[in-house]
């Protein structure tokens with residue numbers, strides 16, 4: 209072994225034994241692959257990953273993503289050995305309440321963790337987004353510097369297991385990564401042929417590397433099982449990683465054939481080591497095989513630890529050198545410094561003055577007004593970019609006049625391309641799109657959005673949930689938001705989707721009612737720092753409200769819910785609605801006034817989550833608690849509305865799938881009409897009088 213010395217090898221043995229000890233102490237966890245992949249992880253962290261343990265958020269660092277999140281000990285041990293802030297005591301508290309070492313690595317929780325992983329496949333797909341984000345940022349700041357020499361160049365390393373490669377999302381993302389020639393993406397596959405149900409022969413037999421080659425990846429094989437005796441040959445692995453780093457026009461995957469849990473005496477190469485404590489005899493046997501004292505737990509060799517912690521000085525030096533590079537860049541490109549600082553701090557400029565305003569005679573689908581707002585923002589925010597999963601024309605997500613993000617040779621009659629282009633084309637790959645948007649959001653400070661039909665939010669949901677869990681401001685654009693899709697029929701008509709997305713904690717569902725609400729919604733979304741947002745937009749034309757004396761300012765959108773149309777006196781009834789149904793509520797309110805002398809307040813509720821965060825005074829102002837006569841109106845299931853209307857109110861909703869027909873016919877047939885709201889208002893008023 210030349211790449212690592214004897215102390216390094218001791219550190220690896222410690223990592224293996226401590227991994228087994230930690231799972232044993234807690235009584236549960238995933239020791240198997242964390243034991244067998246520890247040497248590779250050590251090699252990556254110590255010899256390749258450019259990081260500064262004392263400043264893990266340093267902009268110039270390489271990114272490391274543990275896609276096989278169940279193997280969290282893999283990362284925790286390296287963060288401990290490398291001196292990133294975890295100590296042995298943290299490892300001892302694995303998976304216990306309040307510890308820095310939860311079951312799966314969590315973003316913003318443990319220093320050095322770039323993203324939350326655990327749902328298999330997400331890490332690998334998100335890593336592709338990291339590489340997208342790096343490339344776009346480089347293009348904004350330093351496109352002309354040769355590859356590898358810019359302060360904005362870094363590598364993205366991924367450690368993946370079999371499970372991630374079985375998941376569909378990783379294939380979607382791999383296909384895009386190959387097309388994009390993401391040369392700074394290096395994936396190490398712990399090819400141990402074991403998942404929970406043991407040997408993968410039962411469920412995973414394709415030639416994975418051939419698949420990746422077909423996707424345009426650079427592939428390599430390292431096999432530690434090749435000779436009769438298992439050999440953790442780190443020199444060969446090191447050479448493969450070096451080679452992968454030199455391939456700058458293709459993403460790389462290295463298949464590393466390992467035996468799970470090696471060298472535990474009876475559980476090596478067995479699914480039984482994947483997700484349960486090995487048992488004390490087995491752990492003792494493991495230690496004997498490692499040449500360690502079988503009777504000592506959490507053994508530390510101080511010299512080996514000191515060797516590993518040399519990473520701290522090394523990291524400080526790396527960052528110092530990088531800072532010098534950055535300073536040189538800053539003096540060469542003073543025009544770009546402000547943009548860099550803004551991205552680095554994840555700030556956005558004030559966009560209030562450039563937000564388009566729409567006049568009342570301009571009736572326009574909210575997807576179309578959103579397209580206008582996107583283009584207005586794009587003019588002052590070069591770091592704002594995005595696209596669609598093959599529905600650009602329908603989603604209105606294209607930044608006009610901008611090049612598409614793709615290699616020059618991928619240009620088509622319709623799209624001109626540049627590796628630093630601004631318009632994203634995900635193909636029909638919604639799940640990878642959502643993960644890639646997350647990756648872009650996590651790295652580099654650019655702001656990206658991705659669009660599709662709202663119906664297909666279902667195809668994105670796991671990544672959207674992960675964004676919410678991580679508390680990152682990913683932006684998803686969902687158009688064609690209701691049965692108003694019409695003739696395409698029930699497969700394309702969202703019904704439960706608003707409720708389903710609202711059900712995700714820390715996820716903002718924003719459904720503006722007209723073009724001016726769309727403008728403010730975009731401002732609210734861009735200024736959100738710790739939650740993802742879904743912007744829900746209509747396919748069909750909707751009116752732009754006059755915003756005169758009667759209609760209050762669309763700025764109320766920022767509060768999530770506001771009085772759009774009020775009554776001279778205390779209202780008899782409150783009509784709450786979102787999006788395209790707000791116009792029906794307004795119509796009903798007018799009819800109630802004219803025919804019944806009933807005063808109906810109309811509250812537009814573009815974002816429940818924003819509204820719920822307002823002061824209780826404000827909420828009381830909009831929805832006075834003494835007015836229980838309320839009607840909610842939304843072309844979707846009523847479930848989320850009851851917290852606002854209670855059992856005293858009535859929901860105008862859609863509780864079943866739609867059908868293929870003209871939109872107006874559907875709204876009439878399903879009773880989502882001004883007349884239905886009118887009747888419901890009378891009914892709720894009567895109901896509350898009786899009470």
Ligand SMILES: Cc1ncc(C[n+]2csc(CCOP(=O)(O)OP(=O)(O)O)c2C)c(N)n1
Nearest residue numbers: 241278326327328369370371402403404482
């Ligand atoms: C999307 C998803 N489905 C299922 C699981 C449950 N799960 C956790 S690990 C695992 C098997 C993973 O196998 P592999 O990646 O080969 O890991 P190894 O057993 O080699 O550690 C499964 C099914 C999950 N975490 N995420």
Ligand SMILES: [Mg+2]
Nearest residue numbers: 370400402403
């Ligand atoms: Mg495996």
